[in-house]
Amino acid sequence: MNSFLNIIQRDLHLALRQGLDSLMVVMFFVIAVVLFPFGIGPEPGILARIAPGVIWVAALLASMLSLERLFQTDYEDGSLELLSLSPLPLELTVLAKVITHWLTTGVPLIIAAPLLAVLMNLDTDGFAMLLVALILGTPSLSLIGAVGAALILGARRGGVLLSLLILPLFIPVLIFGVSAVDAAILGFPVKGQLLILGAFLIGAVAVCPFAAAAAVREAVK
Amino acid sequence: MPQYAGSNLKCVRSERVVFSNLGFKVEDGDALVLIGPNGSGKSSLLRLLAGLLLPAEGTLTWDGEAMVDDMDAHHARMHYVGHLDAVKPVLTVSENISFWSRMRGHGKDTSENAVGDALDTFAISRLADVPGRFLSAGQKRRVTLARLKASPAALWLLDEPTTALDKDAIAALENLIRDHRASGGMVVVSTHAEIKLENATVLDLSRFSQRRAA
Numbered sequence: 001m002n003s004f005l006n007i008i009q010r011d012l013h014l015a016l017r018q019g020l021d022s023l024m025v026v027m028f029f030v031i032a033v034v035l036f037p038f039g040i041g042p043e044p045g046i047l048a049r050i051a052p053g054v055i056w057v058a059a060l061l062a063s064m065l066s067l068e069r070l071f072q073t074d075y076e077d078g079s080l081e082l083l084s085l086s087p088l089p090l091e092l093t094v095l096a097k098v099i100t101h102w103l104t105t106g107v108p109l110i111i112a113a114p115l116l117a118v119l120m121n122l123d124t125d126g127f128a129m130l131l132v133a134l135i136l137g138t139p140s141l142s143l144i145g146a147v148g149a150a151l152i153l154g155a156r157r158g159g160v161l162l163s164l165l166i167l168p169l170f171i172p173v174l175i176f177g178v179s180a181v182d183a184a185i186l187g188f189p190v191k192g193q194l195l196i197l198g199a200f201l202i203g204a205v206a207v208c209p210f211a212a213a214a215a216v217r218e219a220v221k
Numbered sequence: 222m223p224q225y226a227g228s229n230l231k232c233v234r235s236e237r238v239v240f241s242n243l244g245f246k247v248e249d250g251d252a253l254v255l256i257g258p259n260g261s262g263k264s265s266l267l268r269l270l271a272g273l274l275l276p277a278e279g280t281l282t283w284d285g286e287a288m289v290d291d292m293d294a295h296h297a298r299m300h301y302v303g304h305l306d307a308v309k310p311v312l313t314v315s316e317n318i319s320f321w322s323r324m325r326g327h328g329k330d331t332s333e334n335a336v337g338d339a340l341d342t343f344a345i346s347r348l349a350d351v352p353g354r355f356l357s358a359g360q361k362r363r364v365t366l367a368r369l370k371a372s373p374a375a376l377w378l379l380d381e382p383t384t385a386l387d388k389d390a391i392a393a394l395e396n397l398i399r400d401h402r403a404s405g406g407m408v409v410v411s412t413h414a415e416i417k418l419e420n421a422t423v424l425d426l427s428r429f430s431q432r433r434a435a
Contacts, residue, residue, distance in 0.1 A: 006323045017311040078305025086324045087297035221274055
């Protein structure tokens with residue numbers, strides 16, 4: 001447990017001292033969403049209709065951007081090799097890194113989301129649900145993304161490959177995340193969508209650390 | 222009395238046989254020095270011993286029990302120093318060392334003492350608060366080797382540890398290895414003979430390489 005917290009602490013330390021990385025992800029998220037009113041026109045009805053989808057898609061892309069570096073720097077400087085040789089099981093090491101990734105990118109995205117919801121003229125009934133759906137959905141993104149980030153270690157053009165591998169797997173989270181917000185705005189029950197998002201999260205916690213650890217072991221051979 | 226042994230080991234990398242029929246035995250207090258020309262498989266053998274690679278044939282045993290049966294236990298009793306220094310550019314020297322010492326189960330207080338000792342051993346105490354990105358290659362190497370001192374482990378696997386080190390640092394490393402062996406530790410080190418170890422067994426890897434057999 002100590003080693004587990006030790007990794008989280010070190011990675012948060014690294015993220016804080018390289019604070020621009022997290023900030024850039026949030027800036028990307030904001031700019032990507034802000035582009036839509038320019039492209040589609042400032043018609044409030046249309047913007048409100050597409051707001052949940054646009055915010056979710058931008059959140060997927062933003063968390064993708066930072067996933068590439070999840071294992072890459074540790075891989076390049078030899079730390080990943082040593083982490084895989086440390087007494088802590090590699091699955092837990094991966095989980096610790098995923099938690100840090102979510103704290104440094106998922107949480108800032110969730111904090112920025114209400115501001116973007118205002119910009120996109122999202123119906124006020126959907127605000128709370130957008131946050132709840134993001135809180136349930138973004139950890140799944142970090143977990144699924146970790147598998148891709150581990151698989152691309154050592155590959156050329158890793159970033160592009162990562163999006164090809166991972167974005168299709170993000171689709172279920174996107175569908176139910178957007179549908180929860182839409183249902184809340186239209187006054188329908190949202191329990192089903194939230195349960196499914198929660199099920200994705202539990203499933204991802206159970207499977208992804210093992211898959212990512214296996215890929216990391218292959219990479220450090 | 223712990224004993225680390227391997228028999229009939231074969232290593233294959235990207236479909237090329239690096240060495241085969243290799244056997245060795247290390248007991249506590251022993252040092253095994255791996256020599257051989259470039260590409261003879263010194264690093265590959267050390268990676269096998271660390272458990273990063275699995276042998277294509279043959280077995281590795283610790284006290285008679287197969288190493289693959291309990292990898293976490295193997296990791297806990299071993300230090301591996303590879304070609305890369307694993308020094309984070311934005312963390313200070315002491316933060317770098319203390320991270321690895323705490324990964325091996327040290328609490329915060331014991332870790333601080335151990336890190337202080339380790340810094341002294343390699344004469345880098347005055348660099349304790351310097352971020353990793355300002356270090357020279359030799360200084361990074363010293364930080365990497367200081368990990369050995371900062372947390373105890375029975376087995377040290379050192380892959381050309383003297384790269385970029387000056388004479389003083391090599392002497393410090395030789396002393397550290399002597400103390401480690403005196404207290405019952407084992408060392409396996411690959412080198413091009415810049416490092417002097419007493420009563421070391423020498424394993425010449427060119428004897429097991431395919432090129433010679435062919």
